[in-house]
Amino acid sequence: MILKELVDCYDLMVNSDKFEVSDSNFSNEKVSFKITIDEDGLITKIIDLREGSGAKKKTILVNVPYQSGRTSGIKPYFLCDNAKYFFGYEIDSKSLELKRCDQHIEASKNLHMEILENSYSKYKLILERFFDNHDKNLEIIKEKDPEVLKGGSIILRLKDDMKCIHEQGEVKKAFALYRQNKFENVEEVRGTCLINGDSNAPIAKIHKTIKGVSGSSISGAMIVSFNASSFESYGKSQGYNASISTENEFKYTTALNKLLSTDDNNMYLSGNTIVFWSSKLGAEEEQIIPAFMKDDDEVEDDNGETGGAKYNQEGIDKIESIIKLIKQGKTVNVDRINLDDSVNMYVLGLYGSRSRIFVRFWFKNSLGDFIKLTNKHFEDTKLKKKRKFSKKDFIYEEVGVKLSSILKTITPYGKSQNTPKTLINSLFKSILTGGVYPISIYNKILERIRAESGEDFAINHTRISFIKGYLKRYYRLNNLKDKEEEVTVSLNKESTNIAYNLGRIFAILEKIQMDSSNGATNIREKYLSSASSTPKSIFPNLLNLAQYHIAKIKKEDGKNFNYYDKVIGEILLNVNEFPAVFSSDEQGMFILGYYHQREDIYTSKKDKEEN
Incomplete structure (x- = not known):
């Protein structure tokens, strides 16, 4: 029960050096x-x-x-x-x-x-x-x-x-x-407190407003309230919102207002206010929550350089190192963690209207389980990513994608203020239960890729990571093991999936066409949408057009494109037909194949050998 945990949080605050909370005669207000x-x-x-x-x-x-x-x-x-x-x-x-x-x-x-x-x-x-x-x-x-x-x-x-x-x-x-x-001169309504079961307790008539929640008014809004017309049907006289004692009403509102006023225990994400704390109140472990949720993957090491090799499972027993790994979208070696499993983590997602506050989601679990669930998410969504390691050098790492990055990438041009506020609920639940990711987000990403196909950012690491993670979980949870194994971190040359292989071919055809026109045109903008959804209508023409581009390159530049001809031929051995229509998951496999092949094309031989 959320209010019960907030009451307990107040009791922790009373004995905490970090938090100064008032007694029932005082309150923390903005001055x-x-x-x-x-x-x-x-x-x-x-x-x-x-x-x-x-x-x-x-x-x-x-x-x-x-x-x-x-x-x-x-x-x-x-x-x-x-x-x-x-x-x-x-x-x-x-x-x-x-x-x-x-x-x-x-x-x-x-x-x-x-x-x-x-x-x-x-x-x-x-x-x-x-x-x-x-x-x-x-x-x-x-x-x-x-x-x-x-x-x-x-x-x-x-x-x-x-x-x-x-x-x-x-x-x-x-x-x-x-x-x-x-209070003594006011006739008290007494009853059983729903939070701790105290009988014959004075019941709070009106609950204090909660301030600082996204969407609510500056003066605050209530998290516990009824419509005036609902009082009679619930057997309550108007003004008594719920059977909660005055003592516990004070505790939960004070604790929540304090968490909302402290920069270390709340954040704003896609139109929602996220409040988080732990049973070890004020401990460094609490910062694992924003590390996972915030879009902040460039982490400086002790030398002022970005990247993550230094924290790649070294000193993993330290919370600071765990936080830095999670910030970069990396899995944590749980076998090397020495954590107190009695420490619980609490995450509360809130959104407000003018007078009321609504709960988007609620999560309570042990710190160890939270890290395991984030590991599963990063494992499912991880792809190779080029990361700056120092001022001159780059490295390739296998990293997953964080919650805020996913929400931001489903909007036009990545503007987070346009993110539908309700999606964070289903996405957060899927991550912290290990369930299938929301198909609504998956479809929106495919939609954005088609709409922005002419832009360089249309097919990026974040979008493809989520597509890969969605397919991985969808196949696994539907017991489609063979299909799940087809979804890989990097280029899978052994794949027999038609959609994946046609995506690979499309990436090669794009490369041939761009070299033929010296980068002046790009078939992705014109043909990606139809190629990924109705391949039969477009691929025969694209393959014929590719021969024209190859001949043009040979004639003008003397370049030999027999290699790409050979690769296309090898891939076509696994394509026995051009399907008339691709299903939703096949469209995702097409985009994944395209991304893998394109990354392979533009990765130098030296980098491939080093990896």
Whole structure:
């Protein structure tokens, strides 16, 4: 259960040195400014806490008095709010004019006075003066930093204090007492918590919003909610979303918001937000997840060079080396790994709308099993790839293809923002269950190859790797062992598969035609689509045309193309007919044969010998 794992994650965070999580009276919120005031409540200093510069400034997270979230109406927060609640003014985002907000500042003052009423704290009087002097403070803000009026949360500090006002012990105590009294005066709905089975537990009425999920609003959205019309049919009174205790509601929302606010535990991929963690919270092992999913195959070694020979199973007992191997699409020798199999990995794929968050996928497994599944994926999709090893040298390696690369290559010109958001779900599941890859992705790649056949990038390592992996798994899981063995990493000269061999022939015909025209024309753009789908209609004409090109080359350049004539003849021995139509998997075999033969043609004799 996802929420149960997030509750457990919160408990891990409490005992973690890496994560600072709040108790039930506090929450981590985005803050833009820290304002220092004197004992008369007048501003003495404004500090912009945002990181970066210009329009790309990012707010920081601060542990502040609990904020339950607001959608509409007037709802002030205690000691952390924006300009309209603290100063009674804000700059309208559309008209850019200064707008009065008298009701907002009045509600904010009343809240602060109510909370601090019986605290006998000096901060009560100082804050009262602060609200009363809001017109004077407005003029100070205009002079010091008008950006404060454009929005963004503000926290307050008293001059000469080390801590902000909301961090002072007496203020924290007053806020905790206020929340306790508030809850005691509310009639509780009690029931059995669905997360841990606690009976007669106070049930949360409204769940805190989750912030930072792709597609959701800036103010956040809920991951647990019902339609208003559904409450009655579920036997719930409106406002009580699910039978989850207030304690566990706080834990799971706090943990998820914390993971989303930490760069090391989330990433954005094809329109989805991916959150990941482990039962060994904050450990280096967690970075195996983004290493596998992100498109980042150029990894520098300790000498600043890219490539992977140094990490080719050397020092494989180190997590750092495992991460670098996975980043490059290489399998890991599991027999040499000494991992704690009790460590579980968690991956949660999320996508949001304006008010709700949807779960795309959920994965929980041991670290060892995760590596084995990625190994299987890399093994199925691996092809030879030319990789830069140093500034001058290249090597050929057998590498697979990563999840983000697959998603990006199915879109026109590889623009990841155009990737259908739903495909990541089925692709991720197929990889982490060992099942057949989604046929929708396979068909889209064939479609992109046909549509972009005139471009050099149309038939690339990523696309062919996935085609090869799809065919490999499709044949294996359908017990077609003979066909599975035909799907190889590099050129298979012994293959008897007609589609594969016709793909090989097409690559040779392309080479002959390009040499004949000195690269001015390319038959791939004009004929690849029909040759890979309806070979009977096109191959006899292509073979006849090839003889014309060979004769032209011999006459003009004196080159001898008997070698290619001979190779075509040898391949044709395994082709007893030109089929009228190729099936979907045969089209993939055709493209694989074309790719293998083309790579063989353009690989030098020296490189072949070295490999």
